[in-house]
Amino acid sequence: MPIDWFTVVAQALNFLVLVWLMKRFLYQPVLDAIAAREKGIREERADADAVKVQAGKDREEFQRKNEAFDRDRAELWTKATDEAKAERQKLVDAARMDADALATKRREALAAQSETLNRELGRLAQKEVFAVARKALADLANADLEEQMVLIFATRLRTMEGPAKQAFAFALRSAAQPALVQSSFDLAQAGRDKICLALNETFSAAIPVRFETSPSLVSGVEISSDGQKMTWNISEYLGDLEKDVQDLLQVKTA
Template sequence: MLIDWFTIVAQIINFLILVFLLNRFLYKPIVKTIKARQQEIENRWQDAEKEKKSAKNEANSYQKKQQELEEKKQEIMIQAQTKADEKYDNLVEEARQDVEQKRKTWDESLEREKAQFFDRFQEKIMQQIYKITGHVLGDLANASLEQQIINQFIHRLENLSEKERENLANSLNTTDNGLIIRSHFEISPESRNRLLSSLQQTHIYQGDNVQFMTNSDLICGIELQASDYKIAWNLKDYVEALEI
């Protein structure tokens, strides 16, 4: 059997041409299309992963923000509660202080009114005692109450302590106004002379600068003043001593 080399070579050439053509126009486009498709799928997968990661990050960020908002909310609520408590405490304290101040003011006002009432009451009592005593002494001793007060005050001057004499002398040295004698009643000229004579005889005051004045507050009493120093005798002192 003879081999037809020409035919074999021609078939080989045809096969190679066919392979080239298939590779050129069929296989390569298919492979290229497959690779392009695979790349597209890969790109989409990567994009999907990126979106997934981004979504997860956003979710984490949202969750974190939610947590921060919740914490902030709790903090604001705590601050608001604290401020409300402080405001309440301040209002309670202000109310307590206001009540305390009003109570104190009321107590002070009550004390003043009570003191004024007792002062007026005491003054009325002493005025009544003054009148009654004057009538009693006039009836029993044939002497007026004023005269008895003068006598008692002269006796007081005659029995001054050394300390009282010293204080009186020091006060006289600090003033040029002399002596002032005050009484609840008008002292008669005769009684004035008796008082002046007593001052000279006891060496309390040898001058003649002596002023006689009346003072309604000296109920049933009389006082001698030199500058800021006083020597007095009155019923009010006895009443206050009884109160003590």
């Protein structure tokens, strides 16, 4: 089998050309593609590792924030609960104080109303008593109320005795001013004479007397001299009536 050396040389050259062409068109592009893909995979893995590390950090940060949030929430809850309790206590105290004040005001209003009622009752009673007494006296004895008052006052002067009479007599004698007789109505001259007569007879002396009308006296007659005073008026009866009414009101409001 002869060897064709021209063909040998040509085939060697052909093979070398084929080596160059294969490196140029096959091996290098394929290896480059593989290297690029491996590089991409390495970068992706590096990125994934970085993302994983970052995710771990984020998770730790989230847990830390979560714990801090829970802690703050618990503190705020405790604080809010305490504040609510304090506020509730404050409101309850204020409400209690308001209730007490209202009750006090109510009691005061009730007392004031009671007092007003008493006064009105006294006024009405006085008016009615006078009216009744006046009518009764007029019907039964044909007597005037003022006249009866003067008679009763004179009778009280005459029946005065003991230390009270002595003290009054001393005051009348030592007084520089005339004795003052006040009445809630204008005394008629007959009434004035009866009082003067009763004074003169009781104290056995001519007692100088000065007469005045005082509306503040409640339906009565009063004599005063040098600090000594003797009175008859209807307020004594009214005082008893008032006392009875107050007792009655206290029983009703209790």
